Amino acid sequence: MSGAARPAGHPPTGRRAQRSSGAQRSKDALYSRGALHAGAWWLWALGLATAASRTTNPLLLGLLVAVAGYVVAVRRTDAPWARSYGAFLKLGLVVLAIRLTFAVLLGSPIPGTRVLVTLPEVPLPDWARGVRIGGRVTAEGLVFALYDGLKLATLLVCVGAANALANPARLLKSLPGALYEAGVAVVVAMTFAPNLVADVQRLRAARRLRGRPDRGVRALLQVGLPVLEGALERSVALAAAMDARGYGRTAQVPPAVARATAALTLGGLLGVCAGTYGLLAARGAGFGLPVLLAGLAAALGGLWLGGRRSARSRYRPDRWDARAWLVSGSGVAVAGLMIWAASYAPQALDPPAVPLTAPVLPLWPAAGVLVGLLPAFVAPAPARAPHAKNPHSPQNPQSPQDPQTTSEDTGKEATR
Amino acid sequence: MIRFEQVSVTYDDAPRPALQGVDLTVPEGELCLLVGPSGVGKSTLLGAVPGLVPHFTGGTLRGRVTVAGRDTRTHKPRELADVVGWVGQDPLAHFVTDTVEDELAYGMESLGVPPDTMRRRVEETLDLLGLAPLRDRPIATLSGGQRQRVAIGSVLTTHPRVLVLDEPTSALDPAAAEEVLAVLQRLVHDLGTTVLMAEHRLERVVQYADQLILLPSPGAAPVIGDPAGVMAVSPVRPPVVDLGRLAGWSPLPLSIRDARRKAAPLRERLAPHTPDGAADLRAGEPVAEVARLAVRHGRVEALRGVDLVVRPGETVALMGRNGAGKSTLLSTLVGMHTPASGSVRLGAAGPGGGPGVVPHRTRPADLLRHVGLVPQEPRDLLYADTVAAECEAADRDAGAAPGSCRELVGRLLPGVADSAHPRDLSEGQRLALALAVVLTARPPLLLLDEPTRGLDYAAKARLVEILRGLAAEGHATVLATHDVELAAELAHRVVILADGEVVADGPTARVVVSSPAFAPQVSKVLAPQPWLTVRQVRRALGEAERAV
Numbered sequence: 001m002s003g004a005a006r007p008a009g010h011p012p013t014g015r016r017a018q019r020s021s022g023a024q025r026s027k028d029a030l031y032s033r034g035a036l037h038a039g040a041w042w043l044w045a046l047g048l049a050t051a052a053s054r055t056t057n058p059l060l061l062g063l064l065v066a067v068a069g070y071v072v073a074v075r076r077t078d079a080p081w082a083r084s085y086g087a088f089l090k091l092g093l094v095v096l097a098i099r100l101t102f103a104v105l106l107g108s109p110i111p112g113t114r115v116l117v118t119l120p121e122v123p124l125p126d127w128a129r130g131v132r133i134g135g136r137v138t139a140e141g142l143v144f145a146l147y148d149g150l151k152l153a154t155l156l157v158c159v160g161a162a163n164a165l166a167n168p169a170r171l172l173k174s175l176p177g178a179l180y181e182a183g184v185a186v187v188v189a190m191t192f193a194p195n196l197v198a199d200v201q202r203l204r205a206a207r208r209l210r211g212r213p214d215r216g217v218r219a220l221l222q223v224g225l226p227v228l229e230g231a232l233e234r235s236v237a238l239a240a241a242m243d244a245r246g247y248g249r250t251a252q253v254p255p256a257v258a259r260a261t262a263a264l265t266l267g268g269l270l271g272v273c274a275g276t277y278g279l280l281a282a283r284g285a286g287f288g289l290p291v292l293l294a295g296l297a298a299a300l301g302g303l304w305l306g307g308r309r310s311a312r313s314r315y316r317p318d319r320w321d322a323r324a325w326l327v328s329g330s331g332v333a334v335a336g337l338m339i340w341a342a343s344y345a346p347q348a349l350d351p352p353a354v355p356l357t358a359p360v361l362p363l364w365p366a367a368g369v370l371v372g373l374l375p376a377f378v379a380p381a382p383a384r385a386p387h388a389k390n391p392h393s394p395q396n397p398q399s400p401q402d403p404q405t406t407s408e409d410t411g412k413e414a415t416r
Numbered sequence: 417m418i419r420f421e422q423v424s425v426t427y428d429d430a431p432r433p434a435l436q437g438v439d440l441t442v443p444e445g446e447l448c449l450l451v452g453p454s455g456v457g458k459s460t461l462l463g464a465v466p467g468l469v470p471h472f473t474g475g476t477l478r479g480r481v482t483v484a485g486r487d488t489r490t491h492k493p494r495e496l497a498d499v500v501g502w503v504g505q506d507p508l509a510h511f512v513t514d515t516v517e518d519e520l521a522y523g524m525e526s527l528g529v530p531p532d533t534m535r536r537r538v539e540e541t542l543d544l545l546g547l548a549p550l551r552d553r554p555i556a557t558l559s560g561g562q563r564q565r566v567a568i569g570s571v572l573t574t575h576p577r578v579l580v581l582d583e584p585t586s587a588l589d590p591a592a593a594e595e596v597l598a599v600l601q602r603l604v605h606d607l608g609t610t611v612l613m614a615e616h617r618l619e620r621v622v623q624y625a626d627q628l629i630l631l632p633s634p635g636a637a638p639v640i641g642d643p644a645g646v647m648a649v650s651p652v653r654p655p656v657v658d659l660g661r662l663a664g665w666s667p668l669p670l671s672i673r674d675a676r677r678k679a680a681p682l683r684e685r686l687a688p689h690t691p692d693g694a695a696d697l698r699a700g701e702p703v704a705e706v707a708r709l710a711v712r713h714g715r716v717e718a719l720r721g722v723d724l725v726v727r728p729g730e731t732v733a734l735m736g737r738n739g740a741g742k743s744t745l746l747s748t749l750v751g752m753h754t755p756a757s758g759s760v761r762l763g764a765a766g767p768g769g770g771p772g773v774v775p776h777r778t779r780p781a782d783l784l785r786h787v788g789l790v791p792q793e794p795r796d797l798l799y800a801d802t803v804a805a806e807c808e809a810a811d812r813d814a815g816a817a818p819g820s821c822r823e824l825v826g827r828l829l830p831g832v833a834d835s836a837h838p839r840d841l842s843e844g845q846r847l848a849l850a851l852a853v854v855l856t857a858r859p860p861l862l863l864l865d866e867p868t869r870g871l872d873y874a875a876k877a878r879l880v881e882i883l884r885g886l887a888a889e890g891h892a893t894v895l896a897t898h899d900v901e902l903a904a905e906l907a908h909r910v911v912i913l914a915d916g917e918v919v920a921d922g923p924t925a926r927v928v929v930s931s932p933a934f935a936p937q938v939s940k941v942l943a944p945q946p947w948l949t950v951r952q953v954r955r956a957l958g959e960a961e962r963a964v
Binding site (some may be wrong): 029030079080081098167169184187188194202203205206207208210211212222226234237238239240241242243245246247248249251265291311312313315316393 | 471494498502504509511512514517530751780781783788789791793796809853
């Protein structure tokens with residue numbers, strides 16, 4: 001077997017290292033291959049999102065979307081979660097549209113002079129004073145709503161980029177051992193969503209076979225109960241399978257350690273609460289920070305000790321290497337530069353809607369945003385080839401694209 | 417290795433025990449096959465090995481189950497995870513992670529296996545099961561056979577000494593089933609793993625078994641013994657055993673090879689006879705005409721240039737690998753896919769008359785009168801919570817006279833109570849109910865997608881009778897199936913699809929015999945004579961006796 005002949009080393013750290021025998025060999029084999037640490041991608045995306053939250057300049061926001069989009073385009077894989085980017089883009093557009101619709105229908109608090117159109121105003125009773133339906137629609141109000149909506153949409157696109165670039169499940173692999181079981185619950189919940197969608201599609205198709213219309217709200221409602229039943233059955237089956245595969249096995253720990261864990265965790269959380277209160281309250285800022293830090297340390301200690309109860313080990317975890325530093329660093333840099341620019345040139349970052357002026361692209365903040373392109377060059381390129389030509393795929397020629405085709409099918413149905 | 421001592425299991429609020437008086441031992445390194453009709457407690461017995469029964473399912477287990485010396489009473493399933501690997505009926509419900517490699521590692525992670533050992537075992541398992549090219553693939557994109565292999569692999573990595581499998585090949589096409597069985601053979605012979613599995617498709621597995629455990633009826637004590645001995649008394653048996661019993665061979669042959677060695681005299685006796693041939697159905701207006709049909713799923717061409725004509729009274733079996741386009745063809749016939757090119761036309765032979773209809777442009781309520789499809793999961797068709805309500809709804813949907821569906825149910829499914837919940841019916845009963853619902857609109861064309869999945873031989877025999885009756889009444893039937901025995905029994909014509917293209921289309925006897933993967937057991941035993949089913953042989957022998 002070729003696998004057995006591969007260099008298999010063991011990590012020099014970790015309490016199980018002593019148990020494994022064999023000389024010190026390359027430990028690279030024990031880490032995930034090629035892929036960048038999922039946390040790095042999330043930090044990068046959150047950095048971009050932070051930057052987006054600091055500006056309403058449509059040109060800067062557009063630049064942020066373009067940067068995120070370019071990195072996604074060159075660095076995402078063929079996996080199903082990588083296709084979620086399109087969904088996030090659409091969601092962003094929907095948010096933008098909703099924001100604009102509200103601005104048109106409900107008016108805008110922005111005092112504007114350029115009236116574009118005047119809608120018939122719905123007369124409202126006295127108690128609803130302050131609410132307006134219809135009426136004047138001003139260019140200033142629309143522009144303000146557009147900037148605002150664009151900001152939200154950009155935030156969504158940044159989160160979508162993280163989702164497309166890093167498998168959310170891998171991020172949970174990096175959780176500390178004590179939180180592992182909660183992490184698995186989240187992973188299972190995430191894999192359930194696509195299954196539910198597939199169930200709804202299957203049952204709607206079955207309605208057609210009974211000669212009932214398969215579209216419309218009523219069809220969806222009647223399908224609801226069987227879908228929930230199916231989901232419940234599947235979760236019970238999955239729970240049985242997980243139990244049979246050793247989920248939740250715990251190691252024996254001395255009672256003293258167990259007690260120390262509980263004390264540290266509880267005490268730590270209390271400390272965090274007290275410290276946060278101290279920081280936020282008007283007085284007592286002096287003790288806030290140290291208590292918060294001490295509480296945090298105690299809670300982390302509790303988590304670390306709690307991890308000893310779980311007997312599990314990790315298969316090929318992501319490694320935080322130089323590229324991960326660069327990628328996450330570029331995100332943090334974008335956020336930092338934008339925050340700094342917000343205090344340095346607030347005018348350029350928040351172009352006023354009143355009076356109406358054309359936004360200009362501030363040179364230095366724009367250059368700062370471009371730092372976010374770094375992952376497109378330093379992150380490892382996705383391997384696409386193996387999917388295209390593997391000897392087993394002809395067995396099921398339609399399946400590799402299945403999730404996509406189903407979404408396209410529904411798209412077609414919706415437009416028909 | 418596995419020991420049951422006077423085990424009985426009673427589920428909460430069940431009137432009688434699901435399992436009773438089970439006393440058995442499975443020695444180390446054996447491949448042990450659990451057989452019996454549906455509903456005798458096979459899954460319960462299997463679930464008791466990893467301790468899922470009763471720790472997970474509830475109910476009361478009396479007696480004692482020990483696995484590798486560990487009593488399941490004191491060990492929870494998770495504490496048996498290192499000695500027992502269990503794969504349930506639906507591999508999809510088994511997966512916790514989303515890629516193949518992570519899935520293989522999951523069990524080891526739970527057990528705390530050191531990272532270097534994990535890495536090595538994952539590589540070994542990938543090679544052992546031929547999964548290496550799929551290692552990075554998301555599980556959602558795998559085919560049925562691949563999923564089943566990943567599910568087996570995911571429990572193998574923890575090096576369990578016992579492997580428990582519930583119907584590992586039922587949903588697979590013949591080639592994929594061979595793949596899985598070859599792996600099991602290897603595990604038993606090379607690694608000494610003990611395998612206990614249940615399977616309805618005995619023709620695929622019985623020759624590999626070292627020991628057979630037969631649960632003859634619910635609550636009855638199991639019959640345990642060597643395969644040939646148990647098969648002689650078993651109510652469920654594959655065609656080769658049936659043939660052996662008919663010909664009076666002893667010991668009973670379990671494999672084609674054994675049967676062929678004994679079959680020479682039978683072949684001589686049969687030489688003067690010919691199988692009762694299928695009627696020539698070339699006449700009659702077609703009920704469905706498919707011409708140069710192409711269907712695309714996104715960028716993938718699911719069907720390419722498919723031609724198919726179905727005439728009244730004809731039964732056509734659609735065969736081919738998982739993912740060859742069988743289900744797509746059926747759903748195109750009921751208008752769920754719009755053809756990318758080519759045409760689909762349902763004929764004028766219906767009771768309504770008039771010109772043919774194009775499925776994807778017809779309202780579902782009208783289409784109902786031209787074609788009916790029973791999907792892979794018949795339960796999808798059933799919404800109501802009693803059989804009676806389901807029938808009333810079906811009458812309304814089809815615009816049929818009240819009571820017509822109930823009458824059909826009475827015919828297809830005698831003895832079922834009006835108040836029964838469709839979910840409580842057995843797999844075969846549910847299929848019959850769905851069939852009745854679809855038939856209420858009296859469609860001239862009936863489509864069935866994998867009708868025999870999960871059916872035991874008795875339920876299958878009833879289905880065959882029902883479908884024969886329908887064909888005699890002039891219904892045309894198209895079945896998509898992996899079950900070669902069913903196709904041999906029922907179909908006038910077999911169409912084989914591969915990669916979305918029709919690669920063979922002709923009378924069953926000719927198509928099926930020409931390729932070993934699709935040949936039924938009887939034809940393999942009696943080749944070169946053109947016999948396909950035990951029924952044909954029995955009838956010919958009966959005639960011979962009468963002549964004497």
